[in-house]
Amino acid sequence: MPSEHRLLRRVQFYETDLAGIVHFSWFFRYMEEAEHALWREAGLSIARAGEETGFPRLAAHCEFHAPLRFEDEFEVWIRVAAITRRTMRYSFLMTRGETRIASGSTTIACVSKRQGEPMKAIDIPAGIAGRFAVAPGAEEPAAGKPAT
Amino acid sequence: MPSEHRLLRRVQFYETDLAGIVHFSWFFRYMEEAEHALWREAGLSIARAGEETGFPRLAAHCEFHAPLRFEDEFEVWIRVAAITRRTMRYSFLMTRGETRIASGSTTIACVSKRQGEPMKAIDIPAGIAGRFAVAPGAEEPAAGKPAT
Amino acid sequence: MPSEHRLLRRVQFYETDLAGIVHFSWFFRYMEEAEHALWREAGLSIARAGEETGFPRLAAHCEFHAPLRFEDEFEVWIRVAAITRRTMRYSFLMTRGETRIASGSTTIACVSKRQGEPMKAIDIPAGIAGRFAVAPGAEEPAAGKPAT
Amino acid sequence: MPSEHRLLRRVQFYETDLAGIVHFSWFFRYMEEAEHALWREAGLSIARAGEETGFPRLAAHCEFHAPLRFEDEFEVWIRVAAITRRTMRYSFLMTRGETRIASGSTTIACVSKRQGEPMKAIDIPAGIAGRFAVAPGAEEPAAGKPAT
Numbered sequence: 369m370p371s372e373h374r375l376l377r378r379v380q381f382y383e384t385d386l387a388g389i390v391h392f393s394w395f396f397r398y399m400e401e402a403e404h405a406l407w408r409e410a411g412l413s414i415a416r417a418g419e420e421t422g423f424p425r426l427a428a429h430c431e432f433h434a435p436l437r438f439e440d441e442f443e444v445w446i447r448v449a450a451i452t453r454r455t456m457r458y459s460f461l462m463t464r465g466e467t468r469i470a471s472g473s474t475t476i477a478c479v480s481k482r483q484g485e486p487m488k489a490i491d492i493p494a495g496i497a498g499r500f501a502v503a504p505g506a507e508e509p510a511a512g513k514p515a516t
Numbered sequence: 517m518p519s520e521h522r523l524l525r526r527v528q529f530y531e532t533d534l535a536g537i538v539h540f541s542w543f544f545r546y547m548e549e550a551e552h553a554l555w556r557e558a559g560l561s562i563a564r565a566g567e568e569t570g571f572p573r574l575a576a577h578c579e580f581h582a583p584l585r586f587e588d589e590f591e592v593w594i595r596v597a598a599i600t601r602r603t604m605r606y607s608f609l610m611t612r613g614e615t616r617i618a619s620g621s622t623t624i625a626c627v628s629k630r631q632g633e634p635m636k637a638i639d640i641p642a643g644i645a646g647r648f649a650v651a652p653g654a655e656e657p658a659a660g661k662p663a664t
Numbered sequence: 665m666p667s668e669h670r671l672l673r674r675v676q677f678y679e680t681d682l683a684g685i686v687h688f689s690w691f692f693r694y695m696e697e698a699e700h701a702l703w704r705e706a707g708l709s710i711a712r713a714g715e716e717t718g719f720p721r722l723a724a725h726c727e728f729h730a731p732l733r734f735e736d737e738f739e740v741w742i743r744v745a746a747i748t749r750r751t752m753r754y755s756f757l758m759t760r761g762e763t764r765i766a767s768g769s770t771t772i773a774c775v776s777k778r779q780g781e782p783m784k785a786i787d788i789p790a791g792i793a794g795r796f797a798v799a800p801g802a803e804e805p806a807a808g809k810p811a812t
Numbered sequence: 813m814p815s816e817h818r819l820l821r822r823v824q825f826y827e828t829d830l831a832g833i834v835h836f837s838w839f840f841r842y843m844e845e846a847e848h849a850l851w852r853e854a855g856l857s858i859a860r861a862g863e864e865t866g867f868p869r870l871a872a873h874c875e876f877h878a879p880l881r882f883e884d885e886f887e888v889w890i891r892v893a894a895i896t897r898r899t900m901r902y903s904f905l906m907t908r909g910e911t912r913i914a915s916g917s918t919t920i921a922c923v924s925k926r927q928g929e930p931m932k933a934i935d936i937p938a939g940i941a942g943r944f945a946v947a948p949g950a951e952e953p954a955a956g957k958p959a960t
Contacts, residue, residue: 381848381859382689382841384682386563386734387629391678392573393544397826400541404825404883415534415825415882425540429577435635438682438859439848481535487583529700529711530693530837532830534882539826545678552677552735563677563734586711586830587700682859683925688869689844692837711830721836725873731931777831783879 371503373406375444379436389435395470396428399460402446403474406458410499421493423476426455430472440464447506453491454478459506519651520595521554527588537583543618544576547608550594551622554606558647569641571624574603578620588612595654601639602626607654667799668743669702675736685731691766692724695756698742699770702754706795717789719772722751726768736760743802749787750774755802815947816891817850823884833879839914840872843904846890847918850902854943865937867920870899874916884908891950897935898922903950 377398385391407414414423436442442464450457455477462469478496479487525546533539555562562571584590590612598605603625610617626644627635673694681687703710710719732738738760746753751773758765774792775783821842829835851858858867880886886908894901899921906913922940923931 380841380845381681382687382844385677386680386682386684387570387572388682389572392576393541393548393678396541396544397824400826401824408883413883422535424535424537424583425580427577427579428540429575431575432573435572439852439857528693528697529829530696530835533825534828534830534832536830541826545676548678549676556735561735587704587709683866683868685868688872689837689840692840696837718831720831720833720879721876723873723875724836725871727871728869731868 369499369501370406370409370448371501372445372447372506373402373409375402375405375446377401377442377444379438379440379442381438384438389437392430392432395430395432395462395472396474398444398462399428399430399446399458399472399474402444402460403458403476406446406448406500412496412499420480420482421490422479422481422487423456424479424487426475426477428472428474430460430470432470433468434464434470436462436464436469442469447503448500449473449502449506451492451497451500451502454489456492456497456500517647517649518554518557518596519649520593520654521550521557523550523553523592523594525549525590525592527584527586527590529586532586537585540578540580543578543580543610543620544622546592546610547576547578547594547606547620547622550592550608551606551624554594554596554648560644560647568628568630569638570627570629570635571604572627572635574623574625576620576622578608578618580618581616582612582618584610584612584617590617595651596648597621597650597654599640599645599648599650602637604640604645604648665795665797666702666705667797668741668802669698669705671698671701671740671742673697673738673740675732675734675738677734680734685733688726688728691726691728691758691768692770694740694758695724695726695742695754695768695770698740698756699754699772702742702744702796708792708795716776716778717786718775718777718783719752720775720783722771722773724768724770726756726766728766729764730760730766732758732760732765738765743799744796745769745798745802747788747793747796747798750785752788752793752796813943813945814850814853815945816889816950817846817853819846819849819888819890821845821886821888823880823882823886825882828882833881836874836876839874839876839906839916840918842888842906843872843874843890843902843916843918846888846904847902847920850890850892850944856940856943864924864926865934866923866925866931867900868923868931870919870921872916872918874904874914876914877912878908878914880906880908880913886913891947892944893917893946893950895936895941895944895946898933900936900941900944 478492626640745755774788893903922936
């Protein structure tokens with residue numbers, strides 16, 4: 369029952385912009401990569417072909433502390449901050465060595481998506497919610513200190 | 517002295533993901549498109565070749581109310597929420613017809629970026645800050661009602 | 665029965681990379697935008713929710729003649745180069761004013777995609793193929809001269 | 813003096829589109845990732861802050877044989893196909909297990925890029941060209957058989 373995951377990643381060329389640093393929209397994709405790696409660690413895939421359950425985002429937030437540059441190696445530390453009946457919330461901390469790069473959070477909801485019908489909020493299936501544990505202290509991502 | 521801008525946009529195929537809706541990371545790019553259109557309306561470009569002043573993001577936030585799908589036409593309404601000596605904050609509301617799609621905010625800082633030196637926060641040049649006005653009520657984006 | 669389309673477009677910030685120019689992968693997305701605009705002009709949408717027919721790419725090619733930079737305005741000229749029973753081929757020319765920026769081509773195939781089954785090549789439905797005409801001379805995109 | 817590199821990669825969620833497969837534009841980014849990994853293996857970085865030498869693409873080509881889906885693990889095999897005084901050409905083969913996914917090629921040129929001046933083609937510095945070897949048989953990527 370994982371409650372956190374650490375993803376190691378290298379900045380790719382196409383993730384940079386004309387300012388010479390990683391474009392801020394990429395940080396949200398880094399968060400998602402870490403989330404899906406956490407799900408795999410829990411023995412799950414967040415998207416299975418043909419499945420009628422989806423997990424769209426309700427909210428996403430990021431604070432940018434220092435820039436990332438081409439070929440930088442960095443870590444995305446995701447923690448499960450909260451699990452409710454119909455939502456999960458993660459907190460994130462990205463670091464490059466000792467440098468805090470960014471911190472943030474995302475909240476996902478569980479929905480039923482049948483072709484031709486609007487998405488409808490449903491309970492997270494027990495077989496999914498039961499595979500994760502809440503990480504102590506994850507509610508304060510900015511205060512989090514990456515233990516290396 | 518513009519304080520807001522309305523960007524009309526159509527969803528592109530490559531902005532969708534396997535869930536059949538626009539990937540959430542794109543909403544942050546839509547925000548940026550509206551921001552830069554606002555700057556053009558103010559007679560400015562946020563990035564000029566050779567310039568040593570940049571405007572990286574300090575924070576970005578988005579709440580997702582309803583999905584966007586391929587070829588949907590939607591509006592991104594950006595308003596200047598606050599201008600301080602070294603930062604600007606925008607609030608956003610995205611709508612498709614009468615449907616609220618997303619709301620959010622971003623904060624940018626003004627930095628000096630000389631080759632080989634770390635970025636350093638500086639005051640926003642008067643010739644830039646003086647081109648924008650704060651939009652009344654923009655601090656409450658979620659409550660905002662798009663006047664159509 | 666359109667055989668060509670001209671898309672006007674402005675370079676967005678997130679399309680640039682650290683070299684200060686548009687990343688080459690974006691040219692393929694520009695091509696796709698023009699293609700889908702052509703389909704709309706033909707009264708069609710290349711992707712309808714629930715449809716079991718898709719149009720994946722078989723091949724894509726691009727030659728890069730001159731860079732595009734942030735906020736550049738440019739044109740993507742798409743022409744239908746060939747229609748066969750199961751494929752369509754487009755040629756592209758991108759220009760910024762008088763400057764040739766890039767030229768290329770893509771080939772799409774028509775496939776049947778039923779959930780859980782592999783994609784299978786099928787004939788392009790008559791109601792689709794019959795909506796397009798082949799553009800004379802489109803087979804030689806590089807030689808094409810944009811009539812402005 | 814490397815002449816080839818094999819990059820292992822997993823498909824990310826944001827790389828898929830509404831057709832449920834990886835969007836074709838991503839294959840060109842996968843090629844670039846493999847290229848830059850090859851450069852690192854040669855002890856080089858294709859982009860160094862402050863450098864006035866760049867390597868834009870002259871041409872890129874890809875043929876798509878089979879789709880990639882979310883979380884698929886695949887290999888990008890890059891080989892140096894040709895080195896001339898001012899250009900380098902790579903051939904690529906992407907595979908998922910025994911399945912050929914895509915094959916392609918890109919050609920890069922060496923340019924001098926001084927602020928405010930147009931890019932100008934120059935010779936590839938000897939310290940760079942001398943770090944790579946041409947891979948025998950790489951001119952025929954489609955015929956290439958991945959030795960695993």
